[in-house]
Amino acid sequence: MGEKKSANSMWGGHYAFGPADAFAAINPSIEVDKRLYAEDIGGSLAHAAMLAKVGILNGDELKEIERGLAQVKSEIESGTLAFSVALEDIHMNVESRLKEIIGAPASKLHTARSRNDQVATDLRLYARNLCGHMDGALKALQTALLAQAEKNIDTVMPGLTHLQPAQPITFAHHLLAYVEMFGRDRGRVADAAKRLNECPLGAAALAGTTYPIDRDMTAKALGFAHPMRNSMDAVSSRDYVIELLAAFSIIATHLSRLAEELVFWTSPLVGFVKLSESFTSGSSIMPQKRNPDAAELVRGKTGGVIGSLVAMLTTIKALPLAYNKDMQEDKRPFFFAGDEVLLSLKAMTGMIADMTAQADVMRAACSRGYLNATDLADWLVQHADVAFRDAHHLTGQLVKLAEEKKCGLEDLSLEQMQAVHPKITAEIFSAIAIDACVARRTSLGGTAPARVKEALSTAKKAVG
Ligand code: ARG
Numbered sequence: 001m002g003e004k005k006s007a008n009s010m011w012g013g014h015y016a017f018g019p020a021d022a023f024a025a026i027n028p029s030i031e032v033d034k035r036l037y038a039e040d041i042g043g044s045l046a047h048a049a050m051l052a053k054v055g056i057l058n059g060d061e062l063k064e065i066e067r068g069l070a071q072v073k074s075e076i077e078s079g080t081l082a083f084s085v086a087l088e089d090i091h092m093n094v095e096s097r098l099k100e101i102i103g104a105p106a107s108k109l110h111t112a113r114s115r116n117d118q119v120a121t122d123l124r125l126y127a128r129n130l131c132g133h134m135d136g137a138l139k140a141l142q143t144a145l146l147a148q149a150e151k152n153i154d155t156v157m158p159g160l161t162h163l164q165p166a167q168p169i170t171f172a173h174h175l176l177a178y179v180e181m182f183g184r185d186r187g188r189v190a191d192a193a194k195r196l197n198e199c200p201l202g203a204a205a206l207a208g209t210t211y212p213i214d215r216d217m218t219a220k221a222l223g224f225a226h227p228m229r230n231s232m233d234a235v236s237s238r239d240y241v242i243e244l245l246a247a248f249s250i251i252a253t254h255l256s257r258l259a260e261e262l263v264f265w266t267s268p269l270v271g272f273v274k275l276s277e278s279f280t281s282g283s284s285i286m287p288q289k290r291n292p293d294a295a296e297l298v299r300g301k302t303g304g305v306i307g308s309l310v311a312m313l314t315t316i317k318a319l320p321l322a323y324n325k326d327m328q329e330d331k332r333p334f335f336f337a338g339d340e341v342l343l344s345l346k347a348m349t350g351m352i353a354d355m356t357a358q359a360d361v362m363r364a365a366c367s368r369g370y371l372n373a374t375d376l377a378d379w380l381v382q383h384a385d386v387a388f389r390d391a392h393h394l395t396g397q398l399v400k401l402a403e404e405k406k407c408g409l410e411d412l413s414l415e416q417m418q419a420v421h422p423k424i425t426a427e428i429f430s431a432i433a434i435d436a437c438v439a440r441r442t443s444l445g446g447t448a449p450a451r452v453k454e455a456l457s458t459a460k461k462a463v464g
Helices: 021-025 030-054 059-078 090-102 103-106 117-151 171-196 215-221 232-238 240-268 293-318 325-354 360-365 373-383 388-404 415-418 427-431 432-440 449-463
Strands: 154-163 164-170
Touching: 021 090, 030 059, 030 090, 030 117, 030 325, 059 090, 059 103, 059 171, 059 415, 090 103, 090 117, 103 293, 117 171, 117 325, 117 449, 154 171, 154 360, 164 171, 164 432, 171 240, 171 449, 240 293, 240 325, 240 388, 293 325, 373 427, 373 432, 388 415, 432 449
Parallel strands: none
Antiparallel strands: 154 164
16 A cells, blocks of 8 residues: 555645545546646636636735746756646646745635636647647648649549549549548538637536636636536546547548558559658668558558547546546546557658659550450440440450450450441541540549639638
8 A cells, every 4th residue: 555645735635645546547637638837827827817807816916826827837948847746637736836936825826616617628738739740741731732633634544433444534623622621621621620619717617616607708718609608517528638639530540541642552563652761760670661651550540540530439438427537537548649650640741741652653554454445335326326234345355355355445456346337437546545535534523624623723722
């Protein structure tokens, strides 16, 4: 059990002794929540100003608290404040240091508030800030994708379904698909930021308070849209953390898909893209290697991010109202996932900005896999009066013939084509040329360079 320590000075009024060693080890959160120091001090400043306005603090006490909190903040930022694990968390560390600096007025700061509404406020402020960083990082990635798309409007490549050659597309079109995905991710983060922007401060422990506080004032000072309406909900809701972790998981999933494409494209067996040296590493044994480690790590980190979402859902599941100490476990997965996704976005932005599309290799790959088979069938429908099902069947016969001859459809002779359908003319060859196949897909949202140019300028406006 270890020796008996003295009771906690912040709450130990009716305690004779301190915690057992194992409790002293499991209880504190300072190592994790010290990151909330700026939010915590910001919240305390708003609370103190409000206490002064309603007459709970006098003007001098407020000034002292403001001066003291500013000093605590600068001590934390300069690294001179040694946090105490015995003081459990950031809230009690700040208050305790404040007391050392300013003395008596510090003891009034915790009037009409509890750590329960305090931590709920701090974490919402942190989450709101994080949403801003996430939006900026997503925007930077979109911008890098747009710049590459701009360079590759006419770069044709095989479009795949089931990882099998399907129809030719342009590289720009492929990249713009990701601009759309990350745009929706920004929307999800912005929605969550809006929903979480209400203020728990003043809910106190769970039931509100007997003091004549002004919750509108603190909510406004902290930039929240309004105070939370129900004090029980205010201290116990963590759905915004879950919602953001879900949004982060979707971002990580999107990043993982793009990372996988980079791994595939940069394999020398495919060779569509070259990553810069700054985002690859060599092998200690195989001199020829240029491994896409950054892309693989972005792909790999997705597991941890999704794990954080599951951890948080599982922690909150079945928790009764109101605050429960289980909630202290919310910060580690939330901070971890936020950090990992921001880092992944940064690494992906760098890889995309620095990569070079190998247009020749992409074009050469278009001559394998009969990417123009659909266009040949469409030509039969449009110019030889054949029903699509029949045209599909006839084209299949031509594919079979080309496979036997180990050549492309465009390499078959007109006679070989006419043996399958007599109405085929020499025009077929220009119709099934790869650039023609791409240029013809002018339907809204299609891959034709003319459409992609429009899509690019629309996307540029949307990205901002
Ligand atoms: N460190 C705690 C947390 O992160 C602060 C709130 C503690 N409240 C309490 N009643 N023990 O959740």
